[in-house]
Amino acid sequence: MTKVFSRRSLMAATVLGIAGFSLAPAMAEDAAEVLKGSGSLVVSTWGGTYVEAQTKAFFQPFTEATGIEVITTGTPDAAKLKLMEQSGNVEWDLLDAEGQMMLLAAKDDLIQKVDYDLVHKIAPAEDLLTETLHEYGFPSVSFGWVLAWNTEKYAGDAAPHTWVDFWNVEKFPGRRALYANPRPLLEIALLADGVERDKLYPLDVDRAFKKLDEIKPHIDIWVENTGQYDVLMQNNEVDIMLGSHGRSTIAKEKGLSYDYTMNDGMWQQSFWIVPKHAPNAENAMKLIAWMAQPENEAEFVKMYPYGMPNKKAYDLMSDETKAKLPTAPENLAVQAQIDPVWWTENLEEVNRRWLEWYSKR
Amino acid sequence: MSTTIPNRNTLLAGFSSADWESQRRRVTAVLLILPVVMMTLLFLVPLGYLLWLSFGGPAGFSLNAYKQLSAPFYINLALFTLQLAFLVTIACAVIAYPLAYMLANIENTLSRLVVLGLVISLWLSVLARTYSWIIILQRNGVVNNMLQWMGITDGPLSLVYNQTGVYIGMIHILLPYMVMTLYPTMRAIDGSLVRSALSLGATPWTAFRRIYFPLSMSGLVSGSILVFTMAIGFFVTPAILGGGSANTIVMAIQNQVQVLVDLPLAAATSIILLLVSMLILVVYEKIAGVEKIFGEGR
Numbered sequence: 001m002t003k004v005f006s007r008r009s010l011m012a013a014t015v016l017g018i019a020g021f022s023l024a025p026a027m028a029e030d031a032a033e034v035l036k037g038s039g040s041l042v043v044s045t046w047g048g049t050y051v052e053a054q055t056k057a058f059f060q061p062f063t064e065a066t067g068i069e070v071i072t073t074g075t076p077d078a079a080k081l082k083l084m085e086q087s088g089n090v091e092w093d094l095l096d097a098e099g100q101m102m103l104l105a106a107k108d109d110l111i112q113k114v115d116y117d118l119v120h121k122i123a124p125a126e127d128l129l130t131e132t133l134h135e136y137g138f139p140s141v142s143f144g145w146v147l148a149w150n151t152e153k154y155a156g157d158a159a160p161h162t163w164v165d166f167w168n169v170e171k172f173p174g175r176r177a178l179y180a181n182p183r184p185l186l187e188i189a190l191l192a193d194g195v196e197r198d199k200l201y202p203l204d205v206d207r208a209f210k211k212l213d214e215i216k217p218h219i220d221i222w223v224e225n226t227g228q229y230d231v232l233m234q235n236n237e238v239d240i241m242l243g244s245h246g247r248s249t250i251a252k253e254k255g256l257s258y259d260y261t262m263n264d265g266m267w268q269q270s271f272w273i274v275p276k277h278a279p280n281a282e283n284a285m286k287l288i289a290w291m292a293q294p295e296n297e298a299e300f301v302k303m304y305p306y307g308m309p310n311k312k313a314y315d316l317m318s319d320e321t322k323a324k325l326p327t328a329p330e331n332l333a334v335q336a337q338i339d340p341v342w343w344t345e346n347l348e349e350v351n352r353r354w355l356e357w358y359s360k361r
Numbered sequence: 362m363s364t365t366i367p368n369r370n371t372l373l374a375g376f377s378s379a380d381w382e383s384q385r386r387r388v389t390a391v392l393l394i395l396p397v398v399m400m401t402l403l404f405l406v407p408l409g410y411l412l413w414l415s416f417g418g419p420a421g422f423s424l425n426a427y428k429q430l431s432a433p434f435y436i437n438l439a440l441f442t443l444q445l446a447f448l449v450t451i452a453c454a455v456i457a458y459p460l461a462y463m464l465a466n467i468e469n470t471l472s473r474l475v476v477l478g479l480v481i482s483l484w485l486s487v488l489a490r491t492y493s494w495i496i497i498l499q500r501n502g503v504v505n506n507m508l509q510w511m512g513i514t515d516g517p518l519s520l521v522y523n524q525t526g527v528y529i530g531m532i533h534i535l536l537p538y539m540v541m542t543l544y545p546t547m548r549a550i551d552g553s554l555v556r557s558a559l560s561l562g563a564t565p566w567t568a569f570r571r572i573y574f575p576l577s578m579s580g581l582v583s584g585s586i587l588v589f590t591m592a593i594g595f596f597v598t599p600a601i602l603g604g605g606s607a608n609t610i611v612m613a614i615q616n617q618v619q620v621l622v623d624l625p626l627a628a629a630t631s632i633i634l635l636l637v638s639m640l641i642l643v644v645y646e647k648i649a650g651v652e653k654i655f656g657e658g659r
Contacts, residue, residue, distance in 0.1 A: 224600040225601065356434040
């Protein structure tokens with residue numbers, strides 16, 4: 001007992017020490033006071049460097065400040081969540097879910113509403129980006145899809161700018177890759193067909209597939225798994241593609257011969273969701289509130305170029321970092337947001353059509 | 362010496378051989394409880410659950426999932442999957458047979474190294490091996506660079522992100538299973554049988570065809586079943602090396618689970634896949650005689 005106590009006080013001392021140097025010490029201390037607790041929670045999130053960044057920016061400081069232990073585990077999976085809730089044996093307290101997964105889970109009554117009263121004690125409503133918030137989920141990261149190209153193939157002014165260029169196989173000859181998923185392929189097909197960014201939804205599915213028919217014979221590689229992008233770029237396998245924004249940014253920073261444009265990018269929001277019968281739901285809500293702080297978020301984006309929900313976080317970032325984020329003000333203006341509501345409503349029909357279209361040679 | 366030390370015969374005198382038989386049976390039954398329970402818990406129960414799920418599961422009985430599966434593209438996906446598995450199995454058999462023959466009949470450093478190589482490749486992750494094929498086969502890969510350097514081809518060949526890549530990758534990953542099943546069968550073949558045939562005037566080809574090959578058949582059959590069954594369920598390799606040109610039914614199941622979260626549909630697809638594979642194996646058994654595998658032990 002004494003041992004635990006002394007470790008706690010040591011932690012508290014460390015936190016105070018760090019807080020003394022941080023930008024907004026008062027706030028961090030308040031958060032620690034409000035969110036103090038005990039026990040632990042299990043967070044289901046994505047692996048690799050992503051969870052390392054989350055641990056460093058959010059989870060570790062949270063444990064140090066509140067005494068609540070964070071255990072991270074393997075990938076969020078809608079089917080698994082459904083089975084856990086059905087069998088009454090829920091192992092996860094917090095999940096980093098894509099928008100569509102959140103809406104499906106909410107429809108099936110598998111998750112609970114976010115405790116915004118608690119969140120607003122830490123981050124006032126006016127500080128948060130409204131387009132990212134949801135009743136059943138608190139924004140985790142925003143990420144997106146961009147037009148990317150090989151700079152050895154299209155150098156300088158010869159670079160493509162829009163999806164119209166991607167469809168123009170005469171002006172931009174070369175090896176093409178698309179992500180093998182109707183979302184956001186339907187969106188970019190419509191953009192290529194001249195639909196305005198803010199008039200995409202509801203998507204005209206017939207028109208999109210017709211436009212996709214045009215480009216299908218020119219696609220050399222269909223990317224099934226976003227992990228493939230790294231290999232493709234490392235080896236100059238593709239000249240022009242629908243790229244993952246995060247992976248394209250990292251490739252560019254590594255000095256690979258790839259560049260991308262935010263113009264006509266499609267961004268989507270992921271959310272922290274709490275299962276209906278999460279054993280440590282209270283701790284999960286506390287961690288959500290902790291992550292709403294601008295300081296943590298500014299720390300996270302240094303490691304991972306994904307958008308964050310607190311507007312104040314953007315003031316703490318360098319211009320260089322900010323330019324990389326899908327949700328930075330100047331980038332929001334040239335992209336469109338993927339609408340998870342439309343996708344949830346039309347998923348079955350579109351998916352059936354997609355599989356049919358995609359598997360036809 | 363009035364007290365006699367009981368010897369073996371006096372101890373056994375009270376037992377008839379029938380008693381021993383029933384005792385032995387009882388022990389066998391007790392020993393079998395554990396495997397039977399394991400089989401039931403690990404195979405039958407989940408299979409039953411899958412079947413129940415495919416007919417609607419908790420939402421009540423419905424044939425909806427099976428109706429959806431009659432869509433032409435599901436049938437095309439299934440046909441392609443079977444074709445892929447079939448061709449991969451044949452290719453593995455053709456490549457593995459001479460390899461296993463060499464390993465079984467020639468004892469030298471080379472054959473020991475080959476065995477080592479096969480075993481090591483079984484330890485490595487399928488995902489890592491799949492990605493390695495990309496590195497080897499891609500446009501700037503080892504093979505293409507070598508071919509161009511030697512002046513055999515002018516430009517890079519498309520060896521990956523198409524069906525060629527999928528076949529190469531799958532054959533490579535499944536080959537060790539075929540070799541490892543053939544090898545013990547071939548080792549057990551009595552070499553004197555072939556020598557007798559030769560000494561009685563058979564040509565080497567006749568001796569192989571009428572003596573060696575039929576004796577190695579059981580290994581070939583079980584190897585084929587193993588490879589075919591694994592190939593049908595392959596997911597990572599066709600998805601990554603195919604670049605969209607080798608879509609299998611398992612990729613559709615993944616889509617049903619992760620994108621649609623339609624568990625009954627995924628369960629129904631799995632059940633149909635299971636039934637089709639079992640049907641094929643039954644037909645295969647009729648033709649090739651699988652009972653040899655389970656037949657009287659040597």
